[in-house]
Amino acid sequence: MLTFTIRRLLMAIPTLLFISLVIFLLVDFAPGSPMSQIPLTVPPEVRLKIIEAMGANDPLFVRYLLWLKQFFWVEPLVLFDTLFGTSHAHGMQRIVSWQSRSPVMDIIWQRLPQTLSVVGSAYVIGVLIALPIGIYSAYRQYSWFDQLGTFIAMIGFSVPTFFTGVVLILVFSVNLGWFPSIYDTSLRVTDWESFLKQVKQMAMPVAVLALYNAAQISRYMRSSMLDNLAQDYVRTARAKGMAERVVVLKHVLRNSLIPVVTVIALGIPTIFGGAIITEQVFKVNGLGALLINAIHGSDLPMVQTLTFIFAVLIVMFNLIADVLYGMLDPRIRYD
Amino acid sequence: MADGATPVLDVRGLKTVFRTRGGEVHAVNSVSFHLNPGELLGVVGESGSGKSVTMMSLIGLLPSPPADVRAGTVMLGGRDLLKMSADDLRDVRGAKVGFVFQDPMTSLNPVFTVGNQIMEPLIRHMGLNKKQAQIRAAELLALVGIPDAAARLKSYPHQFSGGMRQRVMIAIALACDPDVLIADEPTTALDVTIQAQILELVKDLRQKLGMAIVWITHDLGVIAGIADRVMVMYGGQVVEQAPVRELFANPQHPYTRALLKTIPSLTGEREARLQVIEGQPPILSGAPTACPFRARCAYAFARCEVENPERRAIDGRAVGQGHDVACHWTAEVAHA
Numbered sequence: 048m049l050t051f052t053i054r055r056l057l058m059a060i061p062t063l064l065f066i067s068l069v070i071f072l073l074v075d076f077a078p079g080s081p082m083s084q085i086p087l088t089v090p091p092e093v094r095l096k097i098i099e100a101m102g103a104n105d106p107l108f109v110r111y112l113l114w115l116k117q118f119f120w121v122e123p124l125v126l127f128d129t130l131f132g133t134s135h136a137h138g139m140q141r142i143v144s145w146q147s148r149s150p151v152m153d154i155i156w157q158r159l160p161q162t163l164s165v166v167g168s169a170y171v172i173g174v175l176i177a178l179p180i181g182i183y184s185a186y187r188q189y190s191w192f193d194q195l196g197t198f199i200a201m202i203g204f205s206v207p208t209f210f211t212g213v214v215l216i217l218v219f220s221v222n223l224g225w226f227p228s229i230y231d232t233s234l235r236v237t238d239w240e241s242f243l244k245q246v247k248q249m250a251m252p253v254a255v256l257a258l259y260n261a262a263q264i265s266r267y268m269r270s271s272m273l274d275n276l277a278q279d280y281v282r283t284a285r286a287k288g289m290a291e292r293v294v295v296l297k298h299v300l301r302n303s304l305i306p307v308v309t310v311i312a313l314g315i316p317t318i319f320g321g322a323i324i325t326e327q328v329f330k331v332n333g334l335g336a337l338l339i340n341a342i343h344g345s346d347l348p349m350v351q352t353l354t355f356i357f358a359v360l361i362v363m364f365n366l367i368a369d370v371l372y373g374m375l376d377p378r379i380r381y382d
Numbered sequence: 383m384a385d386g387a388t389p390v391l392d393v394r395g396l397k398t399v400f401r402t403r404g405g406e407v408h409a410v411n412s413v414s415f416h417l418n419p420g421e422l423l424g425v426v427g428e429s430g431s432g433k434s435v436t437m438m439s440l441i442g443l444l445p446s447p448p449a450d451v452r453a454g455t456v457m458l459g460g461r462d463l464l465k466m467s468a469d470d471l472r473d474v475r476g477a478k479v480g481f482v483f484q485d486p487m488t489s490l491n492p493v494f495t496v497g498n499q500i501m502e503p504l505i506r507h508m509g510l511n512k513k514q515a516q517i518r519a520a521e522l523l524a525l526v527g528i529p530d531a532a533a534r535l536k537s538y539p540h541q542f543s544g545g546m547r548q549r550v551m552i553a554i555a556l557a558c559d560p561d562v563l564i565a566d567e568p569t570t571a572l573d574v575t576i577q578a579q580i581l582e583l584v585k586d587l588r589q590k591l592g593m594a595i596v597w598i599t600h601d602l603g604v605i606a607g608i609a610d611r612v613m614v615m616y617g618g619q620v621v622e623q624a625p626v627r628e629l630f631a632n633p634q635h636p637y638t639r640a641l642l643k644t645i646p647s648l649t650g651e652r653e654a655r656l657q658v659i660e661g662q663p664p665i666l667s668g669a670p671t672a673c674p675f676r677a678r679c680a681y682a683f684a685r686c687e688v689e690n691p692e693r694r695a696i697d698g699r700a701v702g703q704g705h706d707v708a709c710h711w712t713a714e715v716a717h718a
Contacts, residue, residue: 278488279483279485279488280488280489282483283481283490283491285443285475286441286475286476287475287503287554288473288475288476288503289476289506301491301493301494302491376492376493377492377493377538378540
């Protein structure tokens with residue numbers, strides 16, 4: 048398993064380099080100029096100076112190599128410095144956003160907590176709801192519980208989050224006034240009252256996303272349980288006189304979780320990607336909102352860096368899913 | 383194996399119905415049989431004749447719905463299994479009655495070690511702790527002929543061959559020293575040499591442990607080599623029942639005769655073609671009002687169409703004790 052992991056990590060390097068190049072080219076070829084944000088009253092020679100100062104006029108490969116150096120060398124050094132109080136990265140040029148002129152990574156670190164608390168907790172809650180529902184739906188297939196679960200899953204799956212989000216805002220913010228419709232990022236949780244406030248403002252976006260996640264994962268769980276409930280080993284377990292609880296929650300569940308764990312692991316990178324639409328609807332200024340704004344403003348370094356971080360996470364969690372698969376299923380051995 | 387001994391298992395009038403969208407399917411129709419202590423009862427019949435369903439219904443292993451065990455009594459150790467609660471029945475399964483199934487490749491749980499799966503019933507029924515169960519599991523594996531048993535407890539099913547897995551299944555079935563072992567086509571999925579090994583193993587274990595065995599198969603060759611008594615099933619009914627030598631020497635039911643003719647012979651003149659029984663087994667919708675074999679029977683006459691024959695003893699002893707057969711033709715013509 049260890050050699051497998053190391054081999055896969057080494058193989059990830061060329062993969063990620065290739066991905067970074069593709070992203071860079073795509074972003075560069077995309078229409079739009081960083082100048083579109085600057086007022087027309089700025090004289091052309093000044094514009095040229097600005098562009099030169101940003102390095103946006105350099106040849107493609109120079110910009111790409113510079114970005115590579117900044118991402119893989121300068122930014123880790125900066126991170127190291129902030130963690131240990133050293134100053135190895137002193138004087139080195141960091142990746143700078145064209146829009147805000149501040150380091151891209153600093154902005155990402157600012158936005159990450161919002162995304163993690165809203166999208167992350169929605170994912171965790173979604174999974175925690177989905178697993179028991181999936182298990183029970185499969186065990187009592189075609190019961191009223193299963194039918195209801197299927198119905199809700201269909202809704203969660205097929206109704207877009209921008210619709211459910213707006214409906215929730217209409218009902219609970221506009222009409223009932225229970226929850227705020229706009230997420231207040233500047234809120235600091237210091238005492239019970241501010242904590243309640245934080246919970247309140249998280250409730251609706253989390254509910255929207257959790258419904259969507261739960262709908263998806265409960266379906267996976269259900270079908271995986273159904274596959275396994277029909278297996279011969281289940282009959283063997285019953286023939287041994289094991290209690291139904293043991294048959295279902297030990298024998299069947301352990302087998303059914305193998306594909307589901309993979310699906311859950313592969314879904315984790317999407318948390319960091321932020322829920323672009325839901326963040327827009329509830330005005331949560333997380334990573335999704337950051338990416339959308341950067342695309343609107345042709346902020347190449349920001350788009351490039353964010354997209355690449357998502358790519359790294361996806362590659363990493365693919366590996367983690369594979370390793371988990373090998374740990375859960377004794378028939379799979381990588382060495 | 384005296385006929386007069388109290389049977390360990392006594393089944394009377396067992397009826398099992400499957401409720402499906404297309405109506406009811408009467409899979410088991412008034413099946414009665416008994417199993418004497420230490421006896422090996424062979425159950426033969428085509429696929430769909432109700433052999434497995436009979437055995438699974440008497441111990442509550444059929445999923446309900448769709449299965450519905452309608453009538454009958456199943457006496458085991460003085461108690462009626464059909465009247466037991468689901469919990470009580472679980473105490474019987476795996477403890478008093480052991481099961482070995484057809485396909486050893488899929489009958490073991492792939493994600494748990496073999497040791498874990500043998501220890502489960504030991505802990506559940508015999509109240510052993512983990513350490514004791516482990517020692518006993520190693521003994522059981524050794525008993526079914528797996529070398530280096532203590533070390534193999536940590537292996538997973540996929541690390542075993544088909545024959546070895548069936549040995550593990552037998553070890554699980556015998557773990558709690560059951561009175562009855564029900565083996566549902568345990569050698570069908572194995573190749574011939576492994577089949578022979580498993581047969582030898584079961585013969586050997588029977589000598590050592592003395593449990594009674596129900597051996598379901600459609601292989602008459604296996605039956606001839608291992609059984610004391612044979613029950614032939616067709617269309618969810620017992621059509622003939624006799625001690626093994628008697629059945630092979632003196633088959634009465636047209637179906638049994640036809641079955642015996644389908645065994646290719648290695649000696650004598652080679653016949654032009656392999657014998658087959660023409661036609662399909664019946665679909666058992668509705669309670670039977672006629673002989674289920676009539677459509678394929680060479681001797682069928684008017685009465686077979688209107689009346690389902692009852693089992694009748696043909697050697698003067700009680701039904702189930704000696705040789706009995708359910709056939710109008712045998713009763714009216716052959717023994718007239």
